[in-house]
Amino acid sequence: MRGVHGAVVVVCGLLAGCGGSPVPVPASAVPSAVSVAEDLAVVAGGGLAVPAAKQLPAKAAIGGPDYAVRLAEVGTADHLEPAVVTQFGRMQSATGVPRDASGTIAAGAGKEFLFVRLAEVPGVKSEPSPNVKARLRVGDKPRPVEGFVVPGAVLVALVPVGAPVTLVVTDEGKDQSVDVRTGAVGPDAVAAYLKPRPYGEVTYKLVGQISGEPARTYVEITVSAALEPYDHRLNGTWAPAGHTWLRMWVDLKVSAFGTLAGTIDMRQSLQLSAGGKAVTVEPSTPKVERASMSVSDYTVADQVRMDVVEGSVQTLTFRFEPKGALTRDGKPATLKLESSPQQRLTLK
Structure with missing residues (x-):
């Protein structure tokens, strides 16, 4: 059985509570019998609660020809709740969680689960597109994100506690980036796509x-x-x-x-x-x-x-x-x- 490693996952439409009541994510750590994939980086359903949520600035947004998304809130937790673990088990290729996994998954020493809620850019429509690829830059290391980066989803990643994390989205050959923890947008952003x-x-x-x-x-x-x-x-x-x-x-x-x-x-x-x-x-x-x-x-x-x-x-x-x-x-x-x-x- 693998140990707990850094990873990011996006799960859209699969998580319990998606579109309904949020799935709670308590802040207290609970011992875990299973672990997540080393490169976990996924997008999850909008019903997932962001623990200890902190609102991000309204300008924490990027967009391109095929997408537009705003980072609405960010939070961290030291473990995943059973309901989330169960859904991750259905996404084995992206999460590494066994299909029959139950209970909680602890982040482990020096690690934390990072949650980022994505929202619409006011006045700009965005539909899932295979042309759009995303990755996280954790420190100086890139990590592919599984799933579509779309409004209403939640990005989940396992990262070192307090590590700098940047979301980088590539569309039609152009990279744009935004700091996940602060919402600061990189100099590569194309402001024209953040309005009709x-x-x-x-x-x-x-x-x-x-x-x-x-x-x-x-x-x-x-x-x-x-x-x-x-x-x-x-x-x-x-x-x-x-x-x-x-x-x-x-x-x-x-x-x-x-x-x-x-x-x-x-x-x-x-x-x-x-x-x-x-x-x-x-x-x-x-x-x-x-x-x-x-x-x-x-x-x-x-x-x-x-x-x-x-x-x-x-x-x-x-x-x-x-x-x-x-x-x-x-x-x-x-x-x-x-x-x-x-x-x-x-x-x-």
């Missing part, structure tokens, strides 16, 4: 004429925009330090009696400015596609991104005039709008 991302959308209709068509056509245009430090396209790319991606989506719908095809040149079609300064649009040539379940409607859908300074964009002005290589029934064609007024889009 700025977003805006405008939909409007114009009248146009496709060369060769017997009648005018209505053109429906939807333009939306968001600011994101990370762009998942092209295997993912982080914006340079101090900058963010201005991401824009353009959806165009027109009708025609003839068969339309070809491409739209986004750089020529989308005239964009922010704060009175022109923004050069990313090159892109999306195809004209027939709309599903329709014989006369055609659509163009595309996304472009531009590198802008963080905090420099709140309101956009734009004009969209479709330009490109369009064909009707296989012959070169043009789409001319009767007017193309400037539009205003606010990100909030």
Whole structure:
């Protein structure tokens, strides 16, 4: 039988009392007949009580493209209660506790069980994601965390008494860290992910004429925009330090009696400015596609991104005039709008 060693475990949805009454964790030590895994580091259900809980600062939070979490409270105990031990027995690969274990588990001389409750970042949604990996840095030694780091869970670890412990979360290749005992956030934190991302959308209709068509056509245009430090396209790319991606989506719908095809040149079609300064649009040539379940409607859908300074964009002005290589029934064609007024889009 192994002795008691340092470890961290995250158990989500398994612990008794999860979503109900908290499982008590008394402060007094009780002799133990079993031990936990040497590298125990797990996330447990939110029904687990944090012993001798100390509230952490509201700014003890980190977030990325696929997660956002706040460290709400921290506490320690010199043993695990039987109800917790029983649940750990169901997670043998992560905890090392035998399936039939009962009674308490003592931390052992010079050791303590560290509990950290995770909570939501106000206004920011977070769902479990396999892209997010976590580890504890206990002193100068890394220790993998088993389970999803999500709001409502409790992180449990066996560590040396008083040892410095830092939670490090990796998402899309970027590490962010927070001191588990104090809530101090590391310099690697991306503050933009601790609040809802700025977003805006405008939909409007114009009248146009496709060369060769017997009648005018209505053109429906939807333009939306968001600011994101990370762009998942092209295997993912982080914006340079101090900058963010201005991401824009353009959806165009027109009708025609003839068969339309070809491409739209986004750089020529989308005239964009922010704060009175022109923004050069990313090159892109999306195809004209027939709309599903329709014989006369055609659509163009595309996304472009531009590198802008963080905090420099709140309101956009734009004009969209479709330009490109369009064909009707296989012959070169043009789409001319009767007017193309400037539009205003606010990100909030």
